[in-house]
Amino acid sequence: MKLQVAIDLLSTADALSLLHKVAEYVDIIELGTPLIKQQGLTVVTDVKAAYPEKLVFADMKTMDAGELEADLAFKAGADIMTVLASAADSTIAGAVKAGKAHGKQVVADMIGVADKAKRLKELKDLGVSWVELHAGLDEQAQAGYTIETLLEAGRDSHVPFSVAGGINADRIGAVEAAGATIAVAGAAIYGSKDPAEAAKTLRSKIQQLG
Amino acid sequence: MKLQVAIDLLSTADALSLLHKVAEYVDIIELGTPLIKQQGLTVVTDVKAAYPEKLVFADMKTMDAGELEADLAFKAGADIMTVLASAADSTIAGAVKAGKAHGKQVVADMIGVADKAKRLKELKDLGVSWVELHAGLDEQAQAGYTIETLLEAGRDSHVPFSVAGGINADRIGAVEAAGATIAVAGAAIYGSKDPAEAAKTLRSKIQQLG
Numbered sequence: 001m002k003l004q005v006a007i008d009l010l011s012t013a014d015a016l017s018l019l020h021k022v023a024e025y026v027d028i029i030e031l032g033t034p035l036i037k038q039q040g041l042t043v044v045t046d047v048k049a050a051y052p053e054k055l056v057f058a059d060m061k062t063m064d065a066g067e068l069e070a071d072l073a074f075k076a077g078a079d080i081m082t083v084l085a086s087a088a089d090s091t092i093a094g095a096v097k098a099g100k101a102h103g104k105q106v107v108a109d110m111i112g113v114a115d116k117a118k119r120l121k122e123l124k125d126l127g128v129s130w131v132e133l134h135a136g137l138d139e140q141a142q143a144g145y146t147i148e149t150l151l152e153a154g155r156d157s158h159v160p161f162s163v164a165g166g167i168n169a170d171r172i173g174a175v176e177a178a179g180a181t182i183a184v185a186g187a188a189i190y191g192s193k194d195p196a197e198a199a200k201t202l203r204s205k206i207q208q209l210g
Numbered sequence: 211m212k213l214q215v216a217i218d219l220l221s222t223a224d225a226l227s228l229l230h231k232v233a234e235y236v237d238i239i240e241l242g243t244p245l246i247k248q249q250g251l252t253v254v255t256d257v258k259a260a261y262p263e264k265l266v267f268a269d270m271k272t273m274d275a276g277e278l279e280a281d282l283a284f285k286a287g288a289d290i291m292t293v294l295a296s297a298a299d300s301t302i303a304g305a306v307k308a309g310k311a312h313g314k315q316v317v318a319d320m321i322g323v324a325d326k327a328k329r330l331k332e333l334k335d336l337g338v339s340w341v342e343l344h345a346g347l348d349e350q351a352q353a354g355y356t357i358e359t360l361l362e363a364g365r366d367s368h369v370p371f372s373v374a375g376g377i378n379a380d381r382i383g384a385v386e387a388a389g390a391t392i393a394v395a396g397a398a399i400y401g402s403k404d405p406a407e408a409a410k411t412l413r414s415k416i417q418q419l420g
Contacts, residue, residue, distance in 0.1 A: 040246075040252070065218070090351065
């Protein structure tokens with residue numbers, strides 16, 4: 001399983017400062033949606049220039065203009081971009097088309113999708129590289145939130161999947177056991193007093209490194 | 211009815227150049243999602259500085275971190291920001307909370323919502339200022355697309371609504387007749403050979419100016 005760090009900070013400087021501490025422990029660097037909107041896609045270009053050997057994941061959360069937005073992300077240097085699973089099929093197909101043109105990958109973010117099983121099958125046919133089973137920051141803040149719903153959808157899916165939704169050192173084992181190919185950790189790393197130690201610990205808990 | 215120009219160009223310079231030609235004919239200036247992602251929220255700040263007397267609409271299409279993303283948009287100078295109607299209720303409530311804190315407005319973008327009537331009622335209760343009945347660029351490009359579905363949803367709704375989805379000089383009359391408070395024109399203006407003339411014509415077709 002690979003480890004992806006999701007950076008929900010708000011400036012390129014803060015993102016680079018965090019990465020200075022944690023990049024060596026992660027496979028994929030995710031630049032969060034608020035960060036991209038605040039800074040623009042130059043944050044992708046700047047991070048890829050600093051870490052050319054890492055995969056850079058632009059969390060575009062594209063809902064429309066799929067081909068255009070994917071093209072912008074890949075031109076900026078992203079290796080991977082996200083389209084919302086709840087977007088129209090034509091939007092997802094457009095993003096996949098741009099991905100093929102650039103030789104890069106498009107991931108469908110399942111945030112907010114109620115009937116997960118049905119959409120997972122459709123997304124596979126639309127040609128996304130993998131799906132992200134994702135509970136957003138707002139959903140995680142709700143009373144009674146548990147990551148188990150995501151893991152259940154993953155176990156039942158027949159597509160490669162990542163999991164994002166409050167993964168920490170206690171939960172990452174269950175994520176790997178559910179069959180995820182990538183674990184996405186955000187606040188557990190960037191919100192830690194010692195981000196390097198947090199990332200190192202998460203890494204050490206992964207049994208089979210991807 | 212008010213006239214809103216949606217700017218789906220990709221640079222602040224191009225947006226300002228277009229606005230130099232058309233701003234006098236419009237009430238609301240919308241900065242499109244790809245433009246915000248490409249340039250960052252400085253495009254909102256720059257446009258508001260150039261047109262302080264106009265309402266500036268940041269098409270954030272927020273799907274998560276509602277309060278945070280709305281706060282970023284309003285801090286950048288937006289008067290209005292969008293949250294996706296398909297986002298979690300807590301995301302929409304978070305954006306509305308930030309709107310109240312700033313004395314600004316949050317609009318729910320109905321793109322991709324299948325059961326429109328049900329969601330319209332819920333959105334009203336969540337406190338959005340109005341809803342945007344919206345067919346995206348990718349949906350408009352599909353064979354058989356017609357704006358009539360949006361107008362029908364508007365006629366049946368009991369909330370203030372704007373309409374966006376290929377409005378041009380031929381269609382704007384039907385949009386006003388359906389009861390829209392705002393007509394959003396994008397490509398009909400920015401894609402025209404003579405954007406000023408296109409905006410002026412759309413303006414002249416509105417019977418009751420908002």
